Amino acid sequence: MTLKSTLAGILVAGSLAGALAGGAQAQTLGIGTMGQGTSGYSMGSAIAKVLADNGVNALVQPSAGTSAYLPLIDMGELDLGIANAIEVAEAMTGTGVFEGKQLANIAPAARLYPFHVGVFVRDDSGIETIADLAGKSVTYGYTSQVTINRVVDAILASAELSEADVTPVMVPNVVRGAEDFAAGRADGAFFAIGSGKVTETDAAVGGLHFVPVPDDEASVARLQEIVPQAYVTTIEPADNRTGVDEAMPVMAYDYMLVVGAHVPDETVGEIVTILRDNADVLAESFGGFRGMDPDDMIVDIDVPYHPGAVAALGDN
Incomplete structure (x- = not known):
């Protein structure tokens, strides 16, 4: 300050x-x-x-x-x-x-x-579910936004994955994560849905989409075990929601x-x-x-x- x-x-x-x-x-x-x-x-x-x-x-x-x-x-x-x-x-x-x-x-x-959040991937990545992130590189670390690590952990846990199941790409914040994604250093990056940076990144890579979070009872329970204040809700496509092309369940808090x-x-x-x-x-x-x-x-x-x-x- x-x-x-x-x-x-x-x-x-x-x-x-x-x-x-x-x-x-x-x-x-x-x-x-x-x-x-x-x-x-x-x-x-x-x-x-x-x-x-x-x-x-x-x-x-x-x-x-x-x-x-x-x-x-x-x-x-x-x-x-x-x-x-x-x-x-x-x-x-x-x-x-x-x-x-x-x-x-x-x-x-x-x-x-x-606040709706998620992990986005390139349209041509072949990644359509959170489970598909296994073995892929995902932005992580967030030393300047430490709460986000737990949010990413919760998203992964919804599909019975953890940090050990992906290759972490260490970044200080979400903006740097999006930039590393655009540069080809990560297969998936975390960001808030509806952010201008997502639209910018979409244009830079030729198309991206957010990966839906599984919304069955067991998956939501795993997510909330890590972040009790979070929940899963279904959102619809909108002009300001780049990467949301159809109704999909996402994490929210x-x-x-x-x-x-x-x-x-x-x-x-x-x-x-x-x-x-x-x-x-x-x-x-x-x-x-x-x-x-x-x-x-x-x-x-x-x-x-x-x-x-x-x-x-x-x-x-």
């Missing part, structure tokens, strides 16, 4: 300390997100705009990643954040990436929308709005109510929100939600 952004965070925190007692109308809420150009930043910006349009001031505070801003929410220096369900559960329980670094003062406030325990229940209730009632406006600002279900904003991710969110949305 830069000195400039750190000072900005301190200033925001200072203004919040004096404003919390005055109700949501008087606050400037700090929203932690990934850096500019990421989907997390776009989500946070869309949320900040909708809140501001409905009388709740909010300021996006981008940083290097969830490991940087979730602790700030835990300490009360930021109020809200964007994170996936896997990260939220691990942070709250002090497991996985957050082993020994439990964040006891954060909680999910709302499910934003499902949810993006969540995270809130600090210091934020009053009534403020959290007001925030989630505004988001629920403006789902269509959110979708206009950022396409990912087209997957948001206003009637299903509290889902089980194995950790408790903020009580203000439960009071406003109901315990689904």
Whole structure:
């Protein structure tokens, strides 16, 4: 985090300390997100705009990643954040990436929308199932995005495969993985479905497709044994879903709005109510929100939600 952004965070925190007692109308809420150009930043910006349009001031505070801003929410220096369900559960329980670094003062406030992911391969590869990846080279490692290793492990496990059954191509992040794939160094690469980088890679290699995840009960159980917050859902082709040429089951996990325990229940209730009632406006600002279900904003991710969110949305 830069000195400039750190000072900005301190200033925001200072203004919040004096404003919390005055109700949501008087606050400037700090929203932690990934850096500019990421989907997390776009989500946070869309949320900040909708809140501001409905009388709740909010300021996006981008940083290097969830490991940087979730602790700030835990300490009360930021109020809200964007994170996936896997990260939220691990942070709250002090497991996985957050082993020994439990964040006891954060909680999910709302499910934003499902995030669809998968492994893509070249159209001429002959790979049509996850089981076909056995003996093939697959991007792995993800030293800058460590949660993704477990996600890839879960996808492989759905077909009774593991890292030992493929040839790992070590990459620091998904972008580098796509680039190595395009350069011919990997037979399969992990990425989020609907990302612009997938469309770019498709053009570079002359055609690619995502590999469907098996959706029978046993396969899903193996996947969820590794990532309990994930699930398998069927998606349809769409203009922004390069590599999805027909209806297919894929792995998904949810993006969540995270809130600090210091934020009053009534403020959290007001925030989630505004988001629920403006789902269509959110979708206009950022396409990912087209997957948001206003009637299903509290889902089980194995950790408790903020009580203000439960009071406003109901315990689904």
